[in-house]
Amino acid sequence: MTQDNHGKAHKYGMVIDLDKCTGCGSCMVACMSENNVPFKENETDKKDSITWMKVFKLTNGKPFPDIDTCYLPRPCMHCGGKGDHGHSPCISVCPATATDYGYDTGIVSQIYTRCFGCRYCMGACPYHARYFNWWDPKWPDGMEEYLSPDVSPRMRGVVEKCSFCYHRYQEARDRAYHEERRDHIEEGEYQTACTQACPAGAITFGDLNNPEHEVYKLVKPDPHNCGRPREPKAFRLLERLQTNPKVYYISEREWVRKAGDNYRKGEWGKEIKVSHGKGH
Known part of the structure; x- marks a missing residue:
């Protein structure tokens, strides 16, 4: 799949309903278990912790009884970059080409055997x-039995991140090919671990280029405006940076949508100028 025809390819993404999320952390646990994310004996120093999916707590900053709370799960955004050409911030700065954009899936990969730990991507x-x-990574005796055989544990000195459970996509693709469906993957065949584990049903996953998938129906991404949602309740984090993430959020609460783009007082309601890449 080349850059020129990636508009006809899959574009996997996620929609998280923040009005449903209870902050239980099931998505974090499922992610760690599915992807062999290592943990330390002492997890009190969170600067060294690894959590591909992390749940943040937001408040509207008002005193009781007007205070309101929102929980925001944050995986990797799998950015498409300015103009949605695949030049996400992390890919653009990696000198080892250890991270890449899949034009056939829209997923930003991390190739651990290429990474030499410069951490430019983390800064970007x-x-x-x-x-x-x-x-x-070290696991207590007997815990190695719980590791997933489909995901390689990462060695010291490399950067890692959420992969949208890419190994599950590979499994679904292989099954489709074996059944002579080529690359026709049904919506339920490829789902991330966090999506399936959420007890509130707050996370929806699917193909943003497929109008039949629930993620498309929830946000109605505009292909002529780099995937910006046409659904007024939907938003993406830090939209003004034009990173074009594939993780969308939904909320009925206006203050939550304001917090998503870090609006300052007086800025809400102003038009966000989006400059398109060449050819858009």
């Missing part, structure tokens, strides 16, 4: 979605 990511391995 505005969502703090990348983590550095300071130590080789």
